[in-house]
Amino acid sequence: MEALVERLSGLDPYVDGAIRIVAFYDTLMRRRVDLPALVRASAGLAECVVGVRLHGTGRSTRVSPHGTAAPDASKPASTTVPITLDEEEIGTVWLERPGPPHPLDEVLLDRLALAAAAAAERYGPARTTMADPALVELVVSRDSDAAARARALRLLGFAVDLPVHVVAVRTGLPLDRIGTLVCPARPVKTALLADAGVILATALDRTRFPAAVRAGIGAAHRPDLAWCQARTALRFATEREPVVHHTDLGALALLAAxxxxxxxxxxxxxxxxxxxxxxxxxxxxxxxxxxxxxxxxxxxxxxxxxxxxxxxxxxxxxxxxxxxxxxxxxxxxxxxxxxxxxxxxx
CATH class of the missing domain: 1.10.10 (Arc Repressor Mutant, subunit A)
Known part of the structure; x- marks a missing residue:
């Protein structure tokens, strides 16, 4: 294989550059770098400002060739490529190159878009709290199939290979503030459904719930089953015991039926x-x-x-x-x- 690459690169400088770009991103993907590291590495390779935007967060990240955040006074994108996951556009990557585009810019952005999709699937987008209730309902509904549930979790920013804690909440406080408190450093989403608030979190500190909150925590690995358990546990929450884990109920959970x-x-x-x-x-x-x-x-x-x-x-x-x-x-x-x-x- 290496001999073939060497022969191809000797035929055409464009092929040589394209192969080096492919190898560069292959290395980054093998190392499982997250999205910020991916954008910084791309800006250094492109020697111009590189930007990425994930639709799930609504925010853009722009990095200069020096690896720092690019100033706000930016040039228009010189080349743009969509980020696609499961045949759905989830974001955009672009270059802000002064002057005409480089011949290899399209190759670089194609590989960056592929790597960004993999990073978004693995780590999820930058953490936000409030989520689209329709997506959250897809995650916790018993009527959703496994594929729809997995896709909704990805769109919400959760990695497919990590468990998600499901919490049912009753409170007058803002749900997004509660989500940030109980999961301060990991992805967390909150939404208000018909009968209770929902918190989806990759980590959960049950000691950080505010005193005015009643919460039930599900135990099952499947989010739809965990949501049923969380709602049951919430019914047992009291002023004396405001946060109840379904596992702690044991046989008492039968009374809810x-x-x-x-x-x-x-x-x-x-x-x-x-x-x-x-x-x-x-x-x-x-x-x-x-x-x-x-x-x-x-x-x-x-x-x-x-x-x-x-x-x-x-x-x-x-x-x-x-x-x-x-x-x-x-x-x-x-x-x-x-x-x-x-x-x-x-």
Whole structure:
């Protein structure tokens, strides 16, 4: 092969230059360079300003031959080539060469466009937060096939070979700000669907959710299944536990599948609805701690006061919440009641 290349390059200086350009970009692609490095290397090779724009971000990157950002006062593009991925144009590359185009400019841009498509597929475009809801819905919908889902993920800027975390969110805060907080240094997309906000992220720090946010995190590798899990986990989120991972629910997740009519008519759930709100609060604190003293600390009350309230609540419910069996029933009833009320609010 090397002998053939040498013979071809000796026949024509144009062929020699074209072969060297192809080899240059082959090397960059083997090294899996990202898009910024690719543009810098191209500007040095072309010895003029090189620009790239991905439609998914709406932003342009222009680099001078010295490897620095080109000044804003730019010349018009001398040569332009589209970036194509899966037969769809996803961006543009161009040269800003003073004077007439170089004979090899078209070859250089063709190879740059191929390398840029590979980099965009592998690393995704520069990180943005808000996304097209239609693309996000394609990713999380059970009606999407695998090819449509993969294509939507690529267009959103996610690498095809990396997992994507799916989060369902309920909040009054801007979704893009939440996405940036929980995934500060990696690609993240957010969108508002009909019943909840969606966060798609390549990494996730669940400790960075703001206090005013309720979030459910899916566990499945497939985004559509993870979205179903995330929505289920979101239904279990409370002020005491605002962020819930579906994996942590275990068998409790089965309660979300109980028909609302059956859950609402359960005697323990009906009995809870007859209690005063402050009594439900006492029960919730006691169930969260399994301790009268700890419940008193959570509610900033004296433990004897909590003990008296639990005794009164027990007589009203017809069970003793301080026994193992009574505590289990109350815990389940509180969860089911919360799910019923959540379903009524949506």
């Amino acid at each position: 109980v028909p609302e009519r059956v859950a609402r008519d359960n005697p323990d759930v009906v009995a809870l609805d007859l209690l005063l709100p402050e009594d439900v609060e006492v029960l919730d604190a006691y169930c969260a701690s399994s301790s009268v003293r700890r419940a008193a600390e959570l509610l900033h009350r004296h433990h004897s006061s909590i003990a008296r309230r639990l005794d009164h609540i027990g007589r009203t419910l017809g069970l003793d919440p301080t026994t193992p069996a009574g505590l289990t029933r109350v815990r389940l009833a509180l969860v089911v009641r919360r799910l019923v009320h959540d379903g009524a609010e949506r």
